[in-house]
Amino acid sequence: MDEVDDGRRDLDPADLEEVRRRVVDPVLAALFEVGEVTRVGLSPRRPAGSWWHHSDGDDGPWLQVSVGSEDFIHPIAEAGFWLEDADWAARDLAEKLSEWICESRFGWGQWRSLPDGWAVPPPLADRSTVSVHFVEDRDGLPLWVGGAPAPWLEERLSADLVADLRAWQALGTQLAEAAEAAEAADRAGSGYDEPLSGSAVHIWVEYVSEQQWLTREADEQRALAMADKRRREWIDALEPLRDELVERLRAELDSDYTVTTPPRVR
Structure with a gap:
C-alpha cells in the first residue's frame, strides 16, 4: 500500500x-x-x-x-x-x-461511490491501549497509543526493555531490506526489472511471441514464490520476539494502560 x-x-x-x-x-x-x-x-x-x-x-x-x-x-x-x-x-x-x-454485468456503466460525509466506524480500543507495531522513524519506539506513535512511553519503561524494543524494530527493518534486495537481484537475474502486471501484460504480448511471454510469466511466478517465502521467514523471525515484548510491557506498565495481544500476522 x-x-x-x-x-x-x-x-x-x-x-x-x-x-x-x-x-x-x-x-x-x-x-x-x-x-x-x-x-x-x-x-x-x-x-x-x-x-x-x-x-x-x-x-x-x-x-x-x-x-x-x-x-x-x-x-x-x-x-x-x-x-x-x-x-x-x-x-x-x-x-x-x-x-x-x-x-461487471450486473453494474455495467455504473459508477458507485461513497456518499458525502461517509466515515469509518471508530476503533474498539480506547486511547489508553498500547500496541507494538513498526513506526516509520527507525530511531523511535515501535509503540502506539490511540493511532499515533507513543515515544513518551519510554519514560515509563526500563532501559533494557526500551533497548529491546528498538532492537526488534531494527531487526525487522534489516530483514525487510535484505528481502527487498534479494528480490531485486532475482528480477535482475531473470532480465525483468518490473513485475508482470495489468496493462504491461497486454503491451508485452503485442511485441513478443507467446512463448517468450510464457517464459517471463514463469520467471515472475518463481520470483513471487521466493518473495513470499522470504516474507514468511521475516514473520517467523519477528512474531515470537514481539510476543515476548508484549508480555514485558504488561509487566512494566501500570494500570493506566492496556497492552493489546496482537493477532497472528498469518
Missing part, C-alpha cells in the same frame, strides 16, 4: 474481525443494494483465482465479494507488523470496487 501522510493508523491488518467491521462491511453497505451481494469472504491469504491482478505476495487480508457468478478478489492491506489508516483502506477499497462494478 502507498504511504499514509495524514490520519490515524489505528487498524491492524492481521485483525480480520476489525478489518471486516471497520472497512469491509461499511463499504459494502454503501456501494451495494440489500441482497445484491451473494457472498463475502475475508481471509489472511489470497484465494484461488483473482479478477483484480495483483503482483504482490499472498499474505492478506484478502477480500472476496460475489454478486451472482461474478467475483471480486483483492487485497485490502499488506499483512505485517505495522498499522494502517482504516479510513484510507476503506476509501481505497471503495475505489477498487467501483471500478469492478462498472465493468
Whole structure:
C-alpha cells in the first residue's frame, strides 16, 4: 500500500474481525443494494483465482465479494507488523470496487461511490491501549497509543526493555531490506526489472511471441514464490520476539494502560 501522510493508523491488518467491521462491511453497505451481494469472504491469504491482478505476495487480508457468478478478489492491506489508516483502506477499497462494478454485468456503466460525509466506524480500543507495531522513524519506539506513535512511553519503561524494543524494530527493518534486495537481484537475474502486471501484460504480448511471454510469466511466478517465502521467514523471525515484548510491557506498565495481544500476522 502507498504511504499514509495524514490520519490515524489505528487498524491492524492481521485483525480480520476489525478489518471486516471497520472497512469491509461499511463499504459494502454503501456501494451495494440489500441482497445484491451473494457472498463475502475475508481471509489472511489470497484465494484461488483473482479478477483484480495483483503482483504482490499472498499474505492478506484478502477480500472476496460475489454478486451472482461474478467475483471480486483483492487485497485490502499488506499483512505485517505495522498499522494502517482504516479510513484510507476503506476509501481505497471503495475505489477498487467501483471500478469492478462498472465493468461487471450486473453494474455495467455504473459508477458507485461513497456518499458525502461517509466515515469509518471508530476503533474498539480506547486511547489508553498500547500496541507494538513498526513506526516509520527507525530511531523511535515501535509503540502506539490511540493511532499515533507513543515515544513518551519510554519514560515509563526500563532501559533494557526500551533497548529491546528498538532492537526488534531494527531487526525487522534489516530483514525487510535484505528481502527487498534479494528480490531485486532475482528480477535482475531473470532480465525483468518490473513485475508482470495489468496493462504491461497486454503491451508485452503485442511485441513478443507467446512463448517468450510464457517464459517471463514463469520467471515472475518463481520470483513471487521466493518473495513470499522470504516474507514468511521475516514473520517467523519477528512474531515470537514481539510476543515476548508484549508480555514485558504488561509487566512494566501500570494500570493506566492496556497492552493489546496482537493477532497472528498469518
